Amino acid sequence: MAGGDPVVNQLSTPPEMLAISPDVLHAAVANGLVTADQAQGLRDLERARTPALEAEPHDDEKFRFISGFSDIFVTIGLGLFLGALGYFSGDMIGNAGMFAVVAVASWLLAEYFTRKQRMALPSIVLLLVYAGTVFSAVAEAFNPSPGFGMGLGNHGGLPIVVAGLVTAGATALHYRRFRVPVTIAAGVGALVASAVGVLFMVTPDFAIQAAKPLLLACGLAVFTLAMRFDLSDPQRQTRRTDIAFWLHMLAAPLIVHPLVSGLVGEGGSDMVSAWSILAIFIALALVALVVDRRAILVSGLSYAGFAFGALVVKAGLSDSVVPLTMLVLGALVLLLSAGWHTLRRTLLPLLPGALARRLPAHT
Known part of the structure; x- marks a missing residue:
């Protein structure tokens, strides 16, 4: 680098006057100011200069939330x-117009809070509101309803199909403008909704039975997409790792829901259901360990809470099987948290070498 390069000038500043945070390095790589290798070299230099007792535990799944x-x-x-804007616009122009107004307002607010201020949590919230209101506006336009709900009505799955496709296009434009990582997951979620809508259009009589296998297939597809982003950035230094994080958060409930909902809602003893759910989450934990994504467990466990709640209702308060299973599941999560890196060091050598080399290895 030339002598006037700002990175060189910053490195020459005394350490007590300058500290480069992980977020700054992450942004520098994302904006092309430094390469991923250079950023990793800076991290290695910082760790080498930090006393072992002062070093923080390494976490490969950091993402900017707040x-x-x-x-x-x-x-x-x-x-x-x-x-408030939705309330007043809904009174004047109806539900579809209300959703459209809120979507436009979310975009305009993102111009300041996302594009200029680069605020993490407001950017995520504005994107989710934008995607949700675009979807709702299109669906309401096809199937007006007096309340906020929107059923399939007499149009089959057409409102959901069109709303999902329009939302996917709208989120693509939003990502091109603002580059919020969660946008990709929102767009993919809209496409999943469209796939479900197509199912209700093509086979309305068989749709309920086929919805679970479809959701499972969609979940596996989203997980595959998330892994493509993860494998392309094993050092987790670019925006791709944040995109993968949100895709994993979307994939987990899509995979877990078809498996767990059948155990809760259909026949079978409570003991069999409870331990089957536990087995599912053990398998999910192994996958999370291999790919080093705790987000998979968090997303799946969020759904598991509702599943276990339904089992408790079925079993009655005097039944100790389900509470015991919940206790075991909680202990599993705590053990995974304490021994995460040790377990990964044990599992990675068991994988094919070509795959293991592409996975995060910071253990």
Whole structure:
């Protein structure tokens, strides 16, 4: 680099006057200011200069969710403003118009809070509101309803298909403009909704029975897409790792729901159901360990809470089988948290070498 390069000048600054945070390095790589190898070299240099007792535990699954209390403050304001805007516009122009107005407002607010201020939590919230209101506006236009709900009505799955496709296109435009990592997962989720809508259009009589296998297939497809982003960035230094994080959060419930909902809603003893659910999450834990994604477990466990709650209702408060299973599941999560890196060091050598080399190996 030339002598006037800002990176060189920063490195010459005394350490007590300058500290480069992981977020800054992440942004530098994403914006092309430094290469991934150079950023890793800076991290290695920092670790080498940090006493072992002061070094923080390594975490390969860091992502930017909140940058300060101002994020929370702004998010509260966004909720109040967009909620009131939706209320007044709904009274004047109906549900479809209300959703459209809130979608446009979310985009305009993102121009400031996302594009200029680069606030993490408000950006995520604005994107989710934008995607949800675009979807709802299109679906309501096809199937107007007096309330906020929107059924399939007399149009079969057509409103869901069109709404999903329009939302996927709208989120693509949003990502091109603002580059919020969760946008990819929102767009993929809209496409999954379209796939379900197609099922209700093609085979309405068989749709309920076929919905679970379809969701499972979609979940596996989303997981495969997430792994493509993960394998392309094993050092987890670019925006791709954040995109993969959100895709894993989407994939897990799509995979777990078809498997667990049948155990909760259909026949079979509570003991069999409870231990079957536990077996599913053990398998999910192994996958999470291999790919080094705790997000898979978090997303899956969020659904498991509802599943276990339904089992508790079926079993009755005096039945100890389900609470015992929940206790075992909680212990499993705590053990995984404590021994995550040790377990990964044990599992990775058991994988094919070509695959293991492409997975995160910071253990």
